[in-house]
Amino acid sequence: MRPLPVGEHGLLIELDGAEEVEALHAELLRRAADGTLPRIAEIVPAARTVFLDGLADPRGFLAELATWVIPPRAAADRPTVDIPVRYDGPDLADVAALWGTTPDEVVRLHSGTEFHVAFCGFAPGFGYLTGLPEPLHVPRRDTPRTKVPVGSVALAGPYTGVYPRSSPGGWQLIGTTDTVLWDPQREPAALLTPGTRVRFVPLESVETAR
Secondary structure, three states: OEEEEEOOOEEEEEOOOHHHHHHHHHHHHHHHHHOOOOOOOEEEEOOOEEEEEOOOOHHHHHHHHOOOOOOOOOHHHOOEEEEEEEOOOOOHHHHHHHHOOOHHHHHHHHHOOOEEEEEEOOOOOOEEEEOOOHHHOEOOOOOOEEEEOOOEEEEEEOEEEEOOOOEEEOOEEEEEOOOOOEOOOOOOOEOOOOOOEEEEEEHHHHHHHO
């Protein structure tokens, strides 16, 4: 861990990768829930960092943190969300070409991968999902779209994401879903939270099973 001070009451903790971020974030939430964590106003995980704000004594917290044994996050501890998808995105053929395969094989590979939410950002309810192996990472589009439809399932770099609302975007669109990612009337409002396991289910498979 590499702690960096942020103002008088904040810390940005740099870690080696997503698994370490997820483990620390889960441990912070666990200790917050059982009352053994000093009061923290915000805990925000990102790709390789965890930001803590509202610490009364950052130095004291760092001394305590150095004594923690942080277990890796077990898969069984993570909630699972299934997202039905129509693999009908306008960039599906382009992704197939980048992968050196066919659109049908893109569907098989993508839906056969178990993803997990590394962190959230960009827009309320947007999760950055990891799980695809490095050979299947794809670049963003050269020219971003001015309007990406809500529910678009997309790829960029190592991540898969689902647009919770219509917005500009430069990710490769491979499908669409009717699943609601962000609902202020729901508790919690975000369907996807850091650590959640996600499986994309081709809609044809869902309909066949009914």
